[in-house]
Amino acid sequence: MLQTEVGCHYDENIIRDIILIKEASFPLGWEYGDAQEYYSEMFKNKNNINILLKDDGKRIGYLLAIPHNDAVAELKRDDQLIGEDALRYYLETVAILPEYRKKKGFSLLLETLKQELEERKVRNISLHARIAFSLIIQKKLKVTQIRRIARWKYCNYEEPVDYIEAAV
Numbered sequence: 374m375l376q377t378e379v380g381c382h383y384d385e386n387i388i389r390d391i392i393l394i395k396e397a398s399f400p401l402g403w404e405y406g407d408a409q410e411y412y413s414e415m416f417k418n419k420n421n422i423n424i425l426l427k428d429d430g431k432r433i434g435y436l437l438a439i440p441h442n443d444a445v446a447e448l449k450r451d452d453q454l455i456g457e458d459a460l461r462y463y464l465e466t467v468a469i470l471p472e473y474r475k476k477k478g479f480s481l482l483l484e485t486l487k488q489e490l491e492e493r494k495v496r497n498i499s500l501h502a503r504i505a506f507s508l509i510i511q512k513k514l515k516v517t518q519i520r521r522i523a524r525w526k527y528c529n530y531e532e533p534v535d536y537i538e539a540a541v
Contacts, residue, residue: 375433375478377485380416380423387425388412390432398468415439415465422462422489426469426478434469436482438462438490441499451525452501452536461538462490464500483513487541499538501525507535514539 380387392408415437416423426434441461448455464486469478490496501522502510511519518538525534 374429375473375476375481376427377481378425378427379485379489380425383413383417387432388416391416391425391435394432394435394470395466395468397470422486424482424485424489426473426482428473433473434467434478434482436467436486437465438486438498439465448501452522454520455499455536458497458499460495461497461499462495464498479509480513490541495541497538497540499536501534501536503532503534507537510537510539514541 388409391412395408415421418439420440420443422436422438424436424438425432426436439462440459441463442457442459444463444465445455445457467479467482469482486498490498497517498514500510507519510516514537516537516539518536520536522534522536524531
């Protein structure tokens with residue numbers, strides 16, 4: 374049975390599992406320079422929302438949302454139109470092990486994110502999504518703005534992405 378857990382304490386085993394989930398979920402080369410350090414910092418930052426997806430206790434997915442303004446400086450390089458918004462969270466990453474996809478895990482992660490955002494009095498999110506994922510997102514959220522970026526550079530790849538703003 375799938376369930377979520379909002380990350381509330383730092384644990385190296387959780388970070389290890391997050392890295393394994395990310396490596397299994399994305400193309401080779403799509404990793405942070407030091408994934409251990411990156412995810413440890415993300416997990417320790419109490420402003421961030423870390424949500425784990427589990428199946429019978431096994432960690433099978435991960436969602437990370439950070440305050441929108443924390444992402445803006447890094448994203449400006451590839452998205453000159455992105456602006457600050459203190460009342461928004463940025464969906465930094467979502468990953469689910471391939472063998473667990475299409476089992477409503479993403480919907481469960483989103484519902485948990487919505488609950489966490491409500492507790493923080495935040496009603497809006499933003500994200501950059503690959504086109505195939507963008508279509509899924511658009512069906513699950515109340516999109517308020519969407520725009521295509523023709524050449525998004527990410528880890529030596531260049532592809533179009535959608536920037537999405539949505540109400541939760």
